[in-house]
Amino acid sequence: MKHAVISCLHANLSAVEAVLGDIDRQGIETITCLGDLVGYGPQPNEVVELIRDREIETCQGCWDEDIIDGLDACDCSYPSQLAERRGHIAHQWTTEKLTYGNKQFLASLPTSIRRGRSFFVHGSPNSQHEYLLPDMDAFAALERVEMSGADTLFCGHTHFPYVRELGNGSIRVNIKNASDREREVKEMTLPIRRIVNVGSVGEPRHGGVNATYVIYDDINSDVEIREVAYDIDRTCKAIIDAGLPHVFAWRLSNGFEFAELAEDASHVCER
Template sequence: MKKIAFISDIHSNLEALESVLKDIEKENVDQTYCLGDLVGYGPNPNEIIELIRKKNIITVMGNYDDAVGYEKESCGCSYNPGRETEVGDESLSWTIKNTTKENKNFLKLLLKKLVIEIEDVKILLVHGSPLNYLLEYVKPETNSERLKIIAKSIDEDIVINGHTHLMMAKHLLGKTILNPGSVGRTKDGKPGATYLILEVDKDVFSYRFKFVEYNIKKTIEKIIKVGLPVELATVLALGKTLDMGKAKNKTNDIGSFKV
């Protein structure tokens, strides 16, 4: 049996990443992959990149990785007009200024998609979607027609993506779409970190979403100390953005399927 871990959307949150990697170690996985967005929002962009490199975690490019690496004016995120946009812009500007040239070069070299093969099953890794690698949000509430278009667009059996910060599992037209949620900035209303484990036993694939607690207080203190917007700390404390209201993601924690 093979066991693979998938992490995503770390967003410069060192405490979260360290806690998740410790949990992954206990799982004795064969390989860990990252779906992008190493940087942005949080206070430790360089430390995150250096830890990812040290652990040899294969990573695809996220929209924030692209924006910071190439020093863009916008991350392409779907912000609401007003203060949310201001916070996003401040976060991007701060991250660009505080990420080393060497680490920006690393971000620029990340692939926008990657296909891996396990037991003759092909898995596509992207940050957004197969139709827009960096920017499309494939959410639990994405309508079925759009999901069918995405499923029909790929030759691979499974798509694993990030970007939404919401755990997701969808099965349609013989394809499976999985999202591990977010290590560094959860949005499902539960403060902490999430990731995905895929277990392969012959032709049966089983998946588990895992929740990991970390020292959120320490990360929040860092955010305030370095001068990032206080709203970024609030998101971590709440485990969601302020515009989510009482929305909850109801993806099952475990599941299995044949391919």
């Protein structure tokens, strides 16, 4: 059976509608959402309500967490003062616009979803704020999947879609007992694991302007990364009409993210 996995909607209603339309046209009924329904974009209530109406199983993203906790991302997660201040503007605007009911919905979301041998998170099993980048150290990547106890770990957060197979993995451990001069070496071979990053519906970061998501076939384990064109002008107009920074519209229409990519994307906020 085919499943669709979407993430990082970022209050971009036009993009969400286009992606859900693409999923519907393929007759796919199971959709999982990996969070970040809100943040930066101009239609937070509309997007949350669409996800609620469609009863799409969703886990909580970092922006969802920040909005409901009344917290803002700490300074260390922004790559520049400019990005931080723009993030604060977006956070404050979203906090003011989002209804109490929709905040309650975001608060109720789980941080992970398990379905068979698949595990779904926003960032990583460690944290909604941790980025699993495609070039992450293989051992660390394998450790994250093992931590989830799954064969396939679905994540978002980076906004960059990719499929990474971790094959022929092995862990070698040197064990030295205090009572024993000899070192004991243990080696464990691990089965193939996979990380599937589904990209972003509302704030793509793959070099183009199209929304991305993933279709997963649990019969043959095929993963398809799909790109969907949407009415960007509609979203840009809504950004400007909402009074959000004009530069958000400019960046979105040029295939840049709303803010900037963090230089140290592997950093996890310890807040």
